[in-house]
Each structure stands twice: as structure tokens, then as C-alpha cells.
Amino acid sequence: MILPTKHLSQDRAILTVGARILQHLSQAKTISSLWEELPRNSAGRSDAPQLRYDAFVLALDLLFMIGAIEVQEGLLTKRKVPV
Amino acid sequence: MDLKQAYYELRFENAFRSTKGDAFQTFFEKLMGLVYKADFMACRPWGNQGDRKNDGFLKSERRLFQVYAPNEMEAAKAIDKITEDFAGAMVHWGHDFDKWVFAHNAVDGLPPHVQALILKLEKDNSGIKLEPWGLEEFRLIFRKISEDDLAAWFGPVPSEQTKLELGFGDLQIVLERVADHPVVPNQQVKDVPMRKIEANALSESVATLLKAGMAKAPLVADFFNRWHDETFGERVAVAFRNKYQELRGKSGPDQIFSDLESWAGGAERGTPKHQLAVLAVLAYYFDSCDIFEEPRGVTP
Numbered sequence: 001m002i003l004p005t006k007h008l009s010q011d012r013a014i015l016t017v018g019a020r021i022l023q024h025l026s027q028a029k030t031i032s033s034l035w036e037e038l039p040r041n042s043a044g045r046s047d048a049p050q051l052r053y054d055a056f057v058l059a060l061d062l063l064f065m066i067g068a069i070e071v072q073e074g075l076l077t078k079r080k081v082p083v
Numbered sequence: 084m085d086l087k088q089a090y091y092e093l094r095f096e097n098a099f100r101s102t103k104g105d106a107f108q109t110f111f112e113k114l115m116g117l118v119y120k121a122d123f124m125a126c127r128p129w130g131n132q133g134d135r136k137n138d139g140f141l142k143s144e145r146r147l148f149q150v151y152a153p154n155e156m157e158a159a160k161a162i163d164k165i166t167e168d169f170a171g172a173m174v175h176w177g178h179d180f181d182k183w184v185f186a187h188n189a190v191d192g193l194p195p196h197v198q199a200l201i202l203k204l205e206k207d208n209s210g211i212k213l214e215p216w217g218l219e220e221f222r223l224i225f226r227k228i229s230e231d232d233l234a235a236w237f238g239p240v241p242s243e244q245t246k247l248e249l250g251f252g253d254l255q256i257v258l259e260r261v262a263d264h265p266v267v268p269n270q271q272v273k274d275v276p277m278r279k280i281e282a283n284a285l286s287e288s289v290a291t292l293l294k295a296g297m298a299k300a301p302l303v304a305d306f307f308n309r310w311h312d313e314t315f316g317e318r319v320a321v322a323f324r325n326k327y328q329e330l331r332g333k334s335g336p337d338q339i340f341s342d343l344e345s346w347a348g349g350a351e352r353g354t355p356k357h358q359l360a361v362l363a364v365l366a367y368y369f370d371s372c373d374i375f376e377e378p379r380g381v382t383p
Contacts, residue, residue, distance in 0.1 A: 006320070006371045007371070008313055008316060012308070012313040052311065
């Protein structure tokens with residue numbers, strides 16, 4: 001369920017949810033505030049199913065495992081990639 | 084071929100192929116009785132006198148039937164059967180029939196020695212025509228059955244009106260039923276689209292049924308997309324694929340389709356709406372290549 005498949009739309013793939021999370025991490029946030037701020041539906045798709053909290057957590061796990069985010073003193077931030 | 088005809092012909096063909104022995108004789112008598120009513124006289128064994136080599140008689144056509152449907156057609160046994168039964172029929176009913184039918188369910192055709200014997204007996208018995216009847220001959224008979232009798236025999240058929248009435252709830256029930264089947268973890272589901280019915284040697288009847296289901300197949304995709312569990316569509320796909328793999332090689336393509344239909348829809352025959360929901364699910368997974376083979380030359 002990380003990548004979209006024939007039976008899992010791109011909007012609901014964990015990788016896509018992770019990308020949406022990164023878009024909302026322009027500054028350090030707590031997990032709860034990030035969850036509150038994150039739109040529950042995909043952009044332009046009011047009929048799409050709402051994002052579930054467990055999918056949100058799975059997306060955070062993925063982002064953490066690939067080194068895209070880090071946690072510092074209870075706050076989530078994007079990890080800076082050296083140029 | 085319209086949806087109704089396709090639906091019933093597929094059921095007829097599956098029943099024809101899967102019934103053997105005494106069950107086939109019962110099937111034959113039901114078919115002939117529904118079409119010809121009192122003109123067809125079924126003949127049951129009577130005590131120690133047997134059936135006197137008569138499994139049924141079509142009075143108006145002076146046609147006598149001998150039914151033979153073993154589990155496996157063997158040339159030697161078939162030859163003995165024809166020789167004995169034809170001779171017996173001539174003794175007991177020789178003045179009553181002009182046509183003697185050897186009714187069999189060997190869908191792949193009769194062995195050459197059997198065909199030769201039938202030709203020889205016809206040559207040796209002037210005035211008597213010998214006819215081997217198989218699936219295609221009985222299919223023509225089947226097409227004469229009235230709609231009421233078809234519905235009584237095989238149940239109601241999904242109609243064009245049913246297609247319009249199919250709703251989300253119907254699919255949900257079918258899908259949940261399918262999802263309850265155990266699946267093998269970590270099994271890959273092919274990603275290659277498979278659209279050609281011909282590549283799987285599926286009949287026109289199945290093609291028509293799939294076409295009917297295809298009209299509502301987008302509802303299936305929509306269902307998966309809305310369902311709270313985003314992995315549901317994949318899990319059902321794996322369940323379908325496992326079932327298809329289990330059935331593949333055991334029977335012909337149409338029988339596999341029918342088995343998948345029964346498996347997805349449950350053992351008991353449902354309402355036409357339910358049947359069409361099942362067809363919609365089958366069409367969805369047929370289109371997504373999770374069931375049946377992709378045609379040669381299609382690259383992933």
C-alpha cells in the first residue's frame with residue numbers, strides 16, 4: 001500500500017500521503033497539530049475518502065524511515081538534505 | 084446474443100458438461116420434456132424388463148433415443164454399448180422408429196471407431212437413420228425452451244432494467260463475501276491488463292455476460308476507492324487470483340468462469356441484482372487481468 005496499484009488509487013497510497021505531509025511541514029510542528037492542519041481529502045476531490053489516522057501514522061513512519069523527517073523535542077521537521 | 088440468452092446458454096452448457104451417468108439421463112429427460120411436452124415419452128427401466136433399449140421416444144419424429152454419458156468415453160465400451168442397444172432397439176421398437184439417436188456428452192467428439200460403427204449400422208439397416216447427438220445438437224433443442232420454463236429451471240436472469248437498479252450496497256455484500264476467503268500472503272498480483280476474451284477461448288455467452296458486468300464495473304473501482312480500508316481491493320484481487328489459479332487446468336474456460344461466479348456470489352443463487360453485481364466484480368477483475376490469461380504479445 002506504499003505505492004499506488006491497480007486497486008489502490010494514487011491519492012490513497014502511503015507515499016502520496018507522505019508527500020502531502022511534507023507540503024505542510026514548512027515549519028516544525030507537533031504530530032497533533034500537523035494532523036489537525038492536514039486536509040482530510042485530496043486536493044480537488046471532495047468525494048474522496050477521508051484520510052484515516054492510521055494511514056497518517058503509517059505515512060509518518062515511512063517518511064521517518066527514508067530519512068525525510070526527523071523529531072526534535074517532540075516536534076516534527078523536514079530533514080535538511082546536504083547539497 | 085442478448086444477455087438473457089447468454090445467461091441461460093452458459094448455464095445449460097455447464098450443466099451439460101458436468102452431468103454424467105444417471106444424472107445426465109435425468110437432465111436429458113427434463114430438457115426434452117420441457118421442449119416437446121407430451122410428444123416426448125421418457126422411458127424408465129421397469130423391473131427386470133429394463134428399459135428395452137429405449138431412453139426416450141419422440142413420437143412425432145419417430146425418433147428413438149439411447150443416452151450414454153460415462154465419466155470417461157472409452158471407444159471399446161461405447162462400441163459395445165451402441166451395438167447392444169441398437170440391436171435391442173430394433174427387436175423391441177423396430178416398427179416404431181425411423182431415426183435412432185445416440186445421445187452422448189462427449190463434448191470433444193466421438194472416437195473414430197465409434198463413428199465408423201454408426202455409419203456401418205446405418206448402412207446395414209436400410210430405412211433407419213443413426214444420429215450421434217452431442218452438445219451442439221442439444222443446444223439447438225435447448226433454444227426452443229420457453230422463457231417461463233427457463234426461469235423455472237435456471238432461475239431469473241439479470242435484465243437491462245436490473246443493470247439500472249444495481250446499487251452500491253449490492254457490490255459491497257458481494258465484495259465482503261469474497262474478501263472473507265483466506266488469501267495467501269505476499270502473492271504478486273499481475274499488473275498487465277488483459278482484454279481479449281478470444282485469448283482465453285471463452286465463449287460468446289461469457290463475453291456477453293462480461294459485457295453486461297462491464298457496464299457496472301466502474302462501480303467496483305469506485306467502491307474500492309471509497310472504502311475505509313484502502314487495502315481491500317488488493318486483498319480481494321489476491322483472493323480472486325488464488326481461486327483462478329486453483330481452477331485453471333481443471334476445467335474449460337467457461338466452466339472456470341462459472342465456478343468463479345459461484346464462488347464470488349455464494350453457493351445459493353441470488354436475485355438478478357445480486358447476479359449482476361457478481362458479474363460486475365468478475366468483469367472488473369477480468370479487465371484488470373487478475374483472472375484469466377493475458378493475450379500473447381501484450382507487454383507489461
